[in-house]
Amino acid sequence: GALVLGQPADTGTASALIGWSFLFLAIPAVAEVYRRLGGFAADDTKRRAATRTVIVGFVGGFLVLATSLRTIDRSAEKEILWSRKSFDIVPQESLLLTRDPVHLALSADGERPDVDVVWVEDPATLVSRHPNRVVHAPPVRPGERMSGEFLSEVVGLNHGQRPVLVDPGFFFDVEQRLALLGDRWRAVPHGLAYRLVGKEDLILEQDAIAMKSLWDDIDLNQSSPPSPLRDGKTVAGYYSRSLLQAASLYVDLALEHSAERDFLMLLTLDEANHSLAALGLAQLLHRQHAFGQAIATLEQYARESDDGAWLAYRFLGHTYLAVDQLDQAIPALETALRLLPPEAAPERDTIQGRLDRTRKRLARQAESS
Numbered sequence: 001g002a003l004v005l006g007q008p009a010d011t012g013t014a015s016a017l018i019g020w021s022f023l024f025l026a027i028p029a030v031a032e033v034y035r036r037l038g039g040f041a042a043d044d045t046k047r048r049a050a051t052r053t054v055i056v057g058f059v060g061g062f063l064v065l066a067t068s069l070r071t072i073d074r075s076a077e078k079e080i081l082w083s084r085k086s087f088d089i090v091p092q093e094s095l096l097l098t099r100d101p102v103h104l105a106l107s108a109d110g111e112r113p114d115v116d117v118v119w120v121e122d123p124a125t126l127v128s129r130h131p132n133r134v135v136h137a138p139p140v141r142p143g144e145r146m147s148g149e150f151l152s153e154v155v156g157l158n159h160g161q162r163p164v165l166v167d168p169g170f171f172f173d174v175e176q177r178l179a180l181l182g183d184r185w186r187a188v189p190h191g192l193a194y195r196l197v198g199k200e201d202l203i204l205e206q207d208a209i210a211m212k213s214l215w216d217d218i219d220l221n222q223s224s225p226p227s228p229l230r231d232g233k234t235v236a237g238y239y240s241r242s243l244l245q246a247a248s249l250y251v252d253l254a255l256e257h258s259a260e261r262d263f264l265m266l267l268t269l270d271e272a273n274h275s276l277a278a279l280g281l282a283q284l285l286h287r288q289h290a291f292g293q294a295i296a297t298l299e300q301y302a303r304e305s306d307d308g309a310w311l312a313y314r315f316l317g318h319t320y321l322a323v324d325q326l327d328q329a330i331p332a333l334e335t336a337l338r339l340l341p342p343e344a345a346p347e348r349d350t351i352q353g354r355l356d357r358t359r360k361r362l363a364r365q366a367e368s369s
Helices: 011-036 044-072 081-088 101-108 148-158 174-181 205-215 235-252 256-266 274-287 291-301 309-322 326-339 346-368
Strands: 095-098 116-119 164-166 185-190 193-198
Touching (some): 081 101, 081 235, 095 148, 148 164, 185 205, 185 235, 205 235, 205 256, 235 256, 235 274, 274 291, 274 309, 326 346
Parallel strands (some): 095 116, 095 164
16 A cells, blocks of 8 residues: 555645545535536526536546646556665575565565565564574564664674675664664665674675676666655665765775765766765865865766755865865855755854965965965
């Protein structure tokens, strides 16, 4: 039902269904009004008045249909490929922690019998599908939900015995992710999913190169309507978010070649956050002291409309300062300050201080020349 009707948080679908419910009740009501107003009477005046009422009712119904059809119609979805991509590619004998109901449905339908799917919304799924396998987990009290801390224990009990992965829907819940990873685990990109490994586990560049092949048959610009099953994102937006996260994780894992590859790929995607992708690439170039290339990347791709664009403009300002181009640094820092969101208010004084110092330096240079 959720694939067709959405979820409770899907306000667009809810509004459409309310409209259709109104229409369902309104049609018989309009017919009754027509009868009572004399729609079947011999008097032409009464009949015309009743007919006008019915026309107004059906015009209203047509408007409900016209405005809600796009919301209800999910035909633009390419089946559930966007979801099963993080299901099909998990390694053999894996344990998949997911909040995606599609994964649970695929497992219940008998797909990937080698994989145990734990739906994080229901402790009853902490069981193996195979009689010779066990999903190791702490005891669960009746009515207890699986928190990030609880799932971190599940990872610990199964790590080293089988691959443990988490799906994007759970991973991008920041609070849950931080609780899950704690100070024991880190996430390694595995296509659209994330494999959980110990802090001391060695991750090699060739592992990241192998993971890149998992994206090869995905249409990263696929058109679709937003869906609550993808956190309100289109398929292309959903893929782009995962690719950006993968690139950022590669930076943290010191796999810079793979990070650079993914940042470059993101800059070719229509729905990617170009500002954050350009920022990531520019930071890698900055480490290589390729300041000119870093500046050119940010100047070309940073967009004020992107979420987090202030970060890109702040770094652009800092990079201009690194090459002593004060007159170029000032507008970049001013843009960063203007785009600063309320939640980043503590950064305001820092950026303003850097901006004031840069203006004073520029003024001194002008006086001495």
